[in-house]
Amino acid sequence: MIDHPATKYHPFPAIDLPQRQWPSRHIGQLAQAPIWLSTDLRDGNQALFEPMNVERKMMFFERLVACGFREIEVGFPAASQTDFDTVRRLIEEDRVPEGVTLMVMTPLREDLIERTVAALRGARRAIVHLYNATAPLWREVVFGLSVPEVMDLVDHHVRHLRRLTDAVPETEWVLQYSPETFCMTELPVSLQACRTALDAWDAGPGRPVIINLPTTVEVATPNVFADQIEWMDRHLPRREHVVLSVHPHNDRGTGVACAELALLAGAQRVEGCLFGNGERSGNVDLVTLALNLYTQGVHPGLDLSDLPALVQVAEQCTALPVHPRHPYAGDLVFTAFSGSHQDAIKKGLAAQRPGAPWAVPYLPIDPADIGRSYEGIIRVNSQSGKGGIAYLLERDHGLVMPRRLQVEFSAVVQRHADASEAEVTSAALWQLFSRHYLSPQGAEGAVTLSSWQVQPGPQGGVRVRLSLAMGEQRWAAEGEGADLLQAAAQALAPGLRLGAVSRSSTGRGRATQHWVLVEGAAAGAASTAFGASHDADVERATLQAVLSLACRLGCLARPAEAVEA
Ligand SMILES: CC(=O)SCCNC(=O)CCNC(=O)[C@H](O)C(C)(C)COP(=O)(O)OP(=O)(O)OC[C@H]1O[C@@H](n2cnc3c(N)ncnc32)[C@H](O)[C@@H]1OP(=O)(O)O
Numbered sequence: 001m002i003d004h005p006a007t008k009y010h011p012f013p014a015i016d017l018p019q020r021q022w023p024s025r026h027i028g029q030l031a032q033a034p035i036w037l038s039t040d041l042r043d044g045n046q047a048l049f050e051p052m053n054v055e056r057k058m059m060f061f062e063r064l065v066a067c068g069f070r071e072i073e074v075g076f077p078a079a080s081q082t083d084f085d086t087v088r089r090l091i092e093e094d095r096v097p098e099g100v101t102l103m104v105m106t107p108l109r110e111d112l113i114e115r116t117v118a119a120l121r122g123a124r125r126a127i128v129h130l131y132n133a134t135a136p137l138w139r140e141v142v143f144g145l146s147v148p149e150v151m152d153l154v155d156h157h158v159r160h161l162r163r164l165t166d167a168v169p170e171t172e173w174v175l176q177y178s179p180e181t182f183c184m185t186e187l188p189v190s191l192q193a194c195r196t197a198l199d200a201w202d203a204g205p206g207r208p209v210i211i212n213l214p215t216t217v218e219v220a221t222p223n224v225f226a227d228q229i230e231w232m233d234r235h236l237p238r239r240e241h242v243v244l245s246v247h248p249h250n251d252r253g254t255g256v257a258c259a260e261l262a263l264l265a266g267a268q269r270v271e272g273c274l275f276g277n278g279e280r281s282g283n284v285d286l287v288t289l290a291l292n293l294y295t296q297g298v299h300p301g302l303d304l305s306d307l308p309a310l311v312q313v314a315e316q317c318t319a320l321p322v323h324p325r326h327p328y329a330g331d332l333v334f335t336a337f338s339g340s341h342q343d344a345i346k347k348g349l350a351a352q353r354p355g356a357p358w359a360v361p362y363l364p365i366d367p368a369d370i371g372r373s374y375e376g377i378i379r380v381n382s383q384s385g386k387g388g389i390a391y392l393l394e395r396d397h398g399l400v401m402p403r404r405l406q407v408e409f410s411a412v413v414q415r416h417a418d419a420s421e422a423e424v425t426s427a428a429l430w431q432l433f434s435r436h437y438l439s440p441q442g443a444e445g446a447v448t449l450s451s452w453q454v455q456p457g458p459q460g461g462v463r464v465r466l467s468l469a470m471g472e473q474r475w476a477a478e479g480e481g482a483d484l485l486q487a488a489a490q491a492l493a494p495g496l497r498l499g500a501v502s503r504s505s506t507g508r509g510r511a512t513q514h515w516v517l518v519e520g521a522a523a524g525a526a527s528t529a530f531g532a533s534h535d536a537d538v539e540r541a542t543l544q545a546v547l548s549l550a551c552r553l554g555c556l557a558r559p560a561e562a563v564e565a
Pocket residue numbers: 043046076078079080106107108109131132133142143180216279
């Protein structure tokens with residue numbers, strides 16, 4: 001990098017647009033979604049290592065149609081036999097549903113325009129997309145053309161197309177004209193090129209034209225593009241016969257912002273690709289744009305309710321992966337690792353009522369709306385806190401942990417995560433919880449409750465007799481108390497003080513599991529801990545929870561007369 005970038009790179013000049021309107025408009029107030037044009041099979045395709053073959057194009061086309069795209073640019077038929085054959089197959093095999101229009105692209109060369117029109121023979125309706133570069137750099141360096149020569153080029157080739165298409169009246173023809181590198185072209189020159197195309201086509205009733213304004217290479221901030229679009233919207237002649245379209249690229253990473261501001265500025269149509277495929281850093285991502293609209297309350301008119309399937313088709317056809325952090329579609333975008341996010345998501349999901357406006361912290365969209373699941377929303381590693389841990393155990397095991405148990409167990413998980421330097425999966429969390437709470441450990445190994453008897457106590461409470469085992473040893477313990485918990489505490493660890501108890505159950509009928517979580521402190525000790533158990537039998541769950549507590553506090557009483565088995 002150089003020390004003084006201003007000597008090499010000049011800022012893009014501001015646009016003189018008195019009383020610009022777009023900044024005071026709001027995307028959520030759009031009367032309707034824009035017309036979408038997918039250029040996956042043309043601009044996306046021309047940016048691939050291996051352009052798609054006919055089969056892949058067909059598969060992609062069908063998925064686009066299923067999503068609700070009504071205008072699809074299927075290729076550059078004069079460029080390759082594959083593209084030509086794709087168009088022919090779509091038409092000859094009647095694969096273009098009613099209401100869907102094919103678009104194809106051609107540069108301004110008579111022979112290429114002729115072959116393009118030939119490819120469309122038999123189409124009900126077709127958009128022919130003509131483009132030529134208009135920006136000074138291209139005029140001077142690439143083509144060596146003056147502005148009048150550029151206009152002659154446009155006029156000549158649009159008229160040529162008109163003659164060819166007028167000869168095929170059974171097809172409904174639409175002209176699309178793009179001043180390529182529009183964003184870098186002087187606005188009056190762009191306007192003149194568009195006017196030339198409109199005049200040459202004689203745009204009017206029954207002769208519609210799409211004027212498509214690309215940021216062929218994105219070179220300015222999105223507000224500049226919005227100004228350019230509003231300027232064109234104000235100045236374009238025959239405006240009522242023109243659909244004003246934009247075609248943002250993403251060189252500065254602001255393709256989506258350009259498209260959104262362009263919509264505020266008067267654009268009616270957007271061209272782009274799924275997941276932002278396309279030349280260099282891509283075309284604008286239509287999925288992000290559509291779902292951005294959706295989350296502002298505007299239905300995009302596309303069906304993205306099975307986004308994972310769409311990702312799969314796009315990845316298969318383009319051989320390019322969708323980034324795990326890609327908005328809405330990436331594998332990780334509904335996943336929180338960090339503790340405070342997990343905590344807020346967990347609380348938000350619990351507070352979200354069916355049918356109420358969506359308001360879950362850190363989740364701008366309900367994942368279910370786009371075929372994503374809540375699975376994997378919360379994942380645990382060393383950046384996580386108690387909220388995420390509690391969420392996973394509740395989701396996968398019905399364990400509703402009281403706050404103080406969450407705090408206690410999260411310290412166990414934190415030690416484990418720090419040591420392993422890896423994600424702690426839900427299965428690993430369960431193993432940790434089971435080891436620490438559900439498999440009570442005495443001095444010589446695991447302690448198990450073999451059987452028990454419960455009777456009314458002489459003073460009106462409860463009396464229990466427990467049969468216990470640890471390794472080869474067996475013993476019995478008896479206790480009395482106001483309830484089963486107190487009686488078990490007296491039997492297992494005299495002086496054990498019980499605190500908060502929480503109970504919950506999961507499953508139904510014979511599959512019901514009862515959870516019992518009990519906090520307590522050993523006789524004479526201040527620090528507390530939790531014991532936990534779950535069982536189909538609520539009495540067993542209760543007794544085992546106290547056993548778990550006594551073992552965790554290290555105060556399990558074992559009578560001297562414990563017998564060897
Ligand atoms: C911004 C965009 O995405 S524009 C679309 C870009 N897409 C593609 O180019 C994919 C398909 N293209 C192709 O298959 C080929 O480039 C073809 C068939 C169009 C032309 O092939 P070739 O004749 O071999 O030329 P080449 O590929 O070198 O293209 C450059 C030529 O096209 C001319 N050209 C470029 N754009 C245009 C245009 N819009 N109108 C007329 N001519 C053009 C250039 O001036 C150059 O002409 P020259 O050879 O007389 O100097």
